[in-house]
Amino acid sequence: MMLKVILYAYTQSVFSGRKIEKMLNDSIRMMWLSQNQKPSYKTINQFRVNPKVDALLESLFIQFYSQCVKQNLIDDKAIFIDGTKIEANANRYTFVWKKSIQNHESKMNEDSKALYHELVTNKIIPEIKEDHDNELTKEEIDLIGSHLDKEIEDLNQHINNEKCTKTRKQIRLKRTKIKKYKKQINDYFERKYRYEFQKSILKDRNSYSKTDYDATFMRMKEDHMKNGQLKPGYNLQIATNSQFVLSYNVYQNPTDTRTMIPFLNSIQETYGHLPEYIVADAGYGSESNYKAIIDDFNRTPLITYGMFIKDKTKKYKSDIFNTQNWNYDEINDEFICPNNKRLGFKRYTYRHDKYGYKRDFKLYECDDCSECPLKNQCMNFNSKTNKKIMKNYNWEYFKSQINKKLSEPETKNIYSQRKIDVEPVFGFMKAILGFTRMSVLIMIYFFIADLPLILLALQLVPQPFFEDLVDSHISLIGV
Incomplete structure (x- = not known):
């Protein structure tokens, strides 16, 4: 009953637990679906985030897929994958940036080391580090604070025992200075703890929201101010076939x-x-993805890459300074430039991208470009080196395979279905159902509560150019 009620509410663009509770009292359809039972908004919300419901919905998706295959509603030869950004249920200006943390932490480490050296030099505290170049750890900062506390306590006792007013005044001045050091050390300790905590939340991300630690700041398509505003959100990925979310x-x-x-x-x-x-x-086209799909999954990728359209244009093909258009001497392993100079193979090299993936290259270099009349057009005007070319033949191989596959009639036809298969699902979800922002906090609750329910509700919404399958959608869901 609860699943029927929530699914129907989602098809009516109602996602709030309180509004669903109100519909149960106002809507005849909801009264019939609930058999006049009236669960409170708390019960509805608790049902949505219950781990048992997550297992139920996952099982429902598997059964849904099996029924689609049995009734020949989907073609099991291909899946269409795409992603969209969903705004998190978090405050918009609560960002924490990785670079900001790194900059502040670096400055704090320098200041704390300088303070430590000053304290040791003035013999206020004993030396606690052998390597003075490394940054102070949280434990070492805490130990410095303990030494300063002991020093303040000794000075307090000294003041109480001292009879001379002038001497007591001098001791108080010294105590004031040490208390100032102690305040700085306390500040460094708190900041060190805060930065470590923030970095543990970030991991390999560049940002997070203070009100939803799982959310990352992203550029949304709904940018009404046209200023590239960043909002906390998530990247939703779906796989479809015949507009069924699988x-x-x-x-x-x-x-x-x-x-x-x-x-x-x-x-x-x-x-x-x-x-x-x-x-x-093309957003998924990369060497690592092609390699994984072909070698690890043993499947065929029909995924374009960033230059897929541009490298087929007349302007691109006719550009004599584009190294992709240069003649290649296979016997001598040399490229020939527009001035008929040869760029011979020099060495193998590699690069790691920022995510750690290793790409192998062959480096080609011309022996002398100093007197070349085409140098200003071929290279940077201020360049003091000879022309170099780095060739990634793994990437070239994958690109040639993609071009070959997408030129074959069967696979070309499959790829042409992508825009009318997966992209309309996001259109229905955002434009028809109005689901552009999460109604729960934290990613795990979104994954087990909102997301599967909204995707199942999509199967029940009559779609403009898909009306012949609406009855099939409803019968498969079983509500």
């Missing part, structure tokens, strides 16, 4: 590229297999 997941990464491999792993874990064709847009 799988879903939520990630904290703003970009789609890094979500592909974990998302495919979650689909394989849920259903036990993957379809032959993995279809997605």
